[in-house]
Amino acid sequence: MTGQIAPTARDSTSFRPQRPAEISADAAELGSLLATGGDERIALDRISRRNRYGVSPEPTIDEIYFSSSTASSTSSKGFDAALDARRRLANGADAADWFETLRARIRRAYGTPDCETVLAPSGTETEYLALALALDAVPGPLTNLVVAPEETGRGVLLAARGAHFLPTAPFRRAAAPGGRLPGLETADIEVEHVEIRDASGRLRLPQSVDDDALRAATAALAKGRSVLVHHLAVSKTGQSGLDLAAIERIRALAPERVTVIADCCQLRSTPRQVRALLDRGFLVAITGSKFAGGPPFCGALLIPASFTARLRGASVPRGLWAHSSPFDWPATLRERLGLHSEADANFGLGLRWSAALVEIERFLAVPSEIAQQAQARFKAEALALVGACPSLAAIVDGRAREDFADTIVPIKARGVGGAFLDDAELLRIKNALLAPLPDGPAALQRAMHVGQPVTIGTSSALRVCMSAPMISDFADRLHGGETFDAAFAPIVGDLGLLFEKLRQIMARQWRGDA
Structure with missing residues (x-):
């Protein structure tokens, strides 16, 4: 299990609510574990036991939460589910089987029967996964076409070019933000971005957004580059872009050189919508830590079978292992991509997904x-x-x-x-x-x-x-x-x-x- 990382001042709050009421030793240990396996954003203040967003890994039922576009404290039901999972692991449950069960539950909730699921410490880190897979699946240099980075995450543009977006990572204590991940130092990756708002903040006409994306993709393909195109399903402010018809026009230009990732990280999309994106052959990024109400920082990338068939089987960049561990991946992809890491499992991430899935499954049972x-x-x-x-x-x-x-x-x-x-x-x-x-x-x-x-x-x-x-x-x-x-x-x-x-x-x- 990964240890805590000291928090930094970036995004930190000048005031943090008081430490939650006294809890049992088991619960306190679980709270600490729920804050491992991530970067500095998840690290707990030693006094308040809060992360930089002011939320606790333990339930805080006396507080009011309308913050699910950023993060919420763990729900009581989620915490109980994670506590049960922690006890089963301590009593000898097989870790590989446990992680496979988590992936199967995510697939049942939002995936298709034949899709694969890779866990990620955050939504931003699903960008690394998509980038690594796109580089494996498509030939030549790559242009990464990002939609509305201000509406997605602060680190997305850096992650989109294969660069460190923070000075820390789940399995690495020091990195230079802006520097490329090891293994991608010489990779020919360009990042283009298309905004859905104008300079004053007004939403642009969807057709204008689509036209800008089509021009950028056409220019990249004409230079012999491959393209990773983003579809933003629901943004930080509830917006979306590109239109699916525009994405299909881009794919029609060079189907073998275009990969699409749908950003559903807010998880405010319905299962039917997510499955429709997978059926189109899109990679789909989700998190259990926004609308779903799970503990902060648990992401996943859903991979349709049609995309898996395109993988050539080259090793992923070694720098990815600062952010990912083999048990995050299904066995089929571990074998195909020759995955290796110093840490086999990110137990903090798995426990966060245990808590999130209880709330996801509960919500999906609501008519x-x-x-x-x-x-x-x-x-x-x-x-x-x-x-x-x-x-x-x-x-x-x-x-x-x-x-x-x-x-x-x-x-x-x-x-x-x-x-x-x-x-x-x-x-x-x-x-x-x-x-x-x-x-x-x-x-x-x-x-x-x-x-x-x-x-x-x-x-x-x-x-x-x-x-x-x-x-x-x-x-x-x-x-x-x-x-x-x-x-x-x-x-x-x-x-x-x-x-x-x-x-x-x-x-x-x-x-x-x-």
């Missing part, structure tokens, strides 16, 4: 119409609360979609002069939501979590999000005989507390009290 009704009610309640606060503005998308993109409500906040606040200013507000409110009522002393600020044009937005466990809890109350309004009341109550605390924080800032 789809109930889940969609819960999403619609959540969006309506959040928008009403935003509308009642003059210093806030929601970014509204009126498109009708099958997925759960509407469980993300991006919110901008105005400062004293009326201008929208930037990342740093919104981060201070996010931290204030985690802290007790000075001289405020008891209900507003609770820590309240929202999604990290994301840059949108010249300003930024916080994100108020509904998670799959929230929908599952609502469905349980509904199934238990409560009316719709009564079953939804706890969510409405927590939203009300969040926006009241946010309103008071904003008012104090306008008065100059904070």
Whole structure:
């Protein structure tokens, strides 16, 4: 099992909620294990036992979480499932079989019967997996065509060119951000990116986005390059791009030289949507740590059989083993790609997936119409609360979609002069939501979590999000005989507390009290 890595200042919060209440020795050990097998983002502060996003690996049921676009603390059900898995491993369960079972459960939930699943410590690291597989499957130099990197992850553009995106990695303590992974130092990899918003933050017309991508791909293919194309299913702010028809036009130019990866890392896509992408032959990246509500930092790459057949079987770049271990991979691909690593297994990652899968399976048992009704009610309640606060503005998308993109409500906040606040200013507000409110009522002393600020044009937005466990809890109350309004009341109550605390924080800032 991998050890902890000391946190750095990047993305860190200036305030962290207090350490969770005392827990059993077994639970404390599990909490520590859940924070291993990742980079510095997952490392725990020694005093608060929180990571840099202010969330705990242990359940914190006294806090309010609307932060599933970034990270949430482990749910009680998820923690119990991980604790059970930890005990079974300690009692001699076979680790290889356990990891294979985790992959099979992911495949049953979102995959197709013949797809393969590779686990990854984070969504960003699925980019390394896709890059390594694309380099193995297609000939010649590679152009990596990324969509809306500001809407996906800060490290994606670096990972897309095969470079370290942080100074640490799950199986490496020191790296130079921006430097290539060992084995890719001389690889001919170019990165192009297409934005879905203009410089002011307004969404571009889908046709313009598609046209830009088609031009970039056409130019690369004309130079004899292969292309790895990204399809963004649901972004940090609930947006998408490229259109699937545009991707098929790109593939038609040179089918043998085009690989497609669908970014479903928010996991706000339905299983039907994910399977449709696999049926098209796309690689699909997912995580169990956003909408699904699992512990922070558990990703996976789904690989359709049609793509596996294209692999030539060359060894993957040795630098990948700073981020991946053999048991993350199915046996068929381990043998085919000659996988080797100093660490056979990332147990922290496996335990995080154990916790996430319990919530995923629970959510997928909720009737789809109930889940969609819960999403619609959540969006309506959040928008009403935003509308009642003059210093806030929601970014509204009126498109009708099958997925759960509407469980993300991006919110901008105005400062004293009326201008929208930037990342740093919104981060201070996010931290204030985690802290007790000075001289405020008891209900507003609770820590309240929202999604990290994301840059949108010249300003930024916080994100108020509904998670799959929230929908599952609502469905349980509904199934238990409560009316719709009564079953939804706890969510409405927590939203009300969040926006009241946010309103008071904003008012104090306008008065100059904070």
